[in-house]
Amino acid sequence: MFPEFEIVPIVTIKSLVTAFQRKLDNNYYYTGEIHDFWEFVYVMDGKIGVAADAKVFELEKGDIIFHKPREFHKIWSHQGKKPTVFIMAFSAEGKSMSLFENAIFNLSENETPKIKVLIDYFYSIQVQSSPGEDFIKYWNPTQTFVQIGTNHLNTFLLWLMENKAPKQIEETEEHTSSIYRKAIAVMNDNVYRNISTQQIATECGVSLTQLKRIFSKYSPYSIHKHFLNIKILKAINLLEDGFSVREISDMLSFKNPNYFSVVFKREIGYSPVNYRNTII
Numbered sequence: 001m002f003p004e005f006e007i008v009p010i011v012t013i014k015s016l017v018t019a020f021q022r023k024l025d026n027n028y029y030y031t032g033e034i035h036d037f038w039e040f041v042y043v044m045d046g047k048i049g050v051a052a053d054a055k056v057f058e059l060e061k062g063d064i065i066f067h068k069p070r071e072f073h074k075i076w077s078h079q080g081k082k083p084t085v086f087i088m089a090f091s092a093e094g095k096s097m098s099l100f101e102n103a104i105f106n107l108s109e110n111e112t113p114k115i116k117v118l119i120d121y122f123y124s125i126q127v128q129s130s131p132g133e134d135f136i137k138y139w140n141p142t143q144t145f146v147q148i149g150t151n152h153l154n155t156f157l158l159w160l161m162e163n164k165a166p167k168q169i170e171e172t173e174e175h176t177s178s179i180y181r182k183a184i185a186v187m188n189d190n191v192y193r194n195i196s197t198q199q200i201a202t203e204c205g206v207s208l209t210q211l212k213r214i215f216s217k218y219s220p221y222s223i224h225k226h227f228l229n230i231k232i233l234k235a236i237n238l239l240e241d242g243f244s245v246r247e248i249s250d251m252l253s254f255k256n257p258n259y260f261s262v263v264f265k266r267e268i269g270y271s272p273v274n275y276r277n278t279i280i
Contacts, residue, residue: 010096011157013150017089019122024048026082032074032220034229038100039067039089041075042107042115046083049076049172051218052102054184056177057169062107064115066100070233074220086119090153096161103166114159118152179204180218183211187227191234194253197223232267235260236275245272 017037021044032051041050042064050057050065052073059065067073077083107115186195186203200223201211211223219226231252238248249260265271270278 014091047078
């Protein structure tokens with residue numbers, strides 16, 4: 001008799017979305033995005049600024065930050081440098097993925113081969129792409145290539161789980177980032193109410209014009225749009241907790257359930273009912 005060990009995956013990669021290495025201009029500034037899959041940014045050289053939800057960081061060579069699904073995020077070149085980054089996006093399942101939520105790691109020089117295997121694989125399979133373009137867009141989409149790429153990603157994630165603790169990094173202490181964090185806190189505290197952008201600015205102790213300027217720096221959305229997205233994320237949580245569409249509409253102070261459903265579908269791509277039946 002031979003012993004058998006049941007394999008219970010703690011992380012399952014469901015799909016690969018993007019993978020690219022890019023040297024950013026010294027004035028690079030990405031307006032930001034939000035999506036329903038995971039993404040990580042690895043700083044290969046130089047420094048970058050990163051906004052993730054209400055947090056703002058300065059990352060340097062060796063740092064890697066993970067953005068969880070539905071997290072607002074954007075990056076920019078820091079201090080006029082020309083940083084090089086590797087960015088990868090993917091869908092994944094498994095309770096252990098919670099270890100990567102709001103996580104920043106740092107890879108030492110001796111540890112960079114762990115991620116270099118992953119980067120080199122995607123770099124080697126590109127066929128037509130120009131420097132900085134998405135590798136996956138041009139690769140040979142056979143299941144063999146997909147499986148190997150998935151295995152490399154899975155191996156790297158498991159190595160991080162087993163060997164690395166998240167890096168304790170202080171948020172950027174710029175005055176504008178402090179105001180931005182305050183504004184997000186005000187939105188979260190008032191998610192069940194309707195407050196105006198002027199009220200949010202007043203709570204932060206700045207003019208509405210100043211707050212709009214700050215949001216254009218750190219958020220991919222306007223103040224109103226950002227607050228709306230916070231409400232929609234809360235609505236998803238409430239759907240998962242079993243509340244009805246009408247209950248959620250009332251709780252989050254939408255005009256009526258129909259309007260809530262229209263807004264939810266516009267932002268998520270599903271009506272609340274279809275989201276509950278299809279996703280949850």
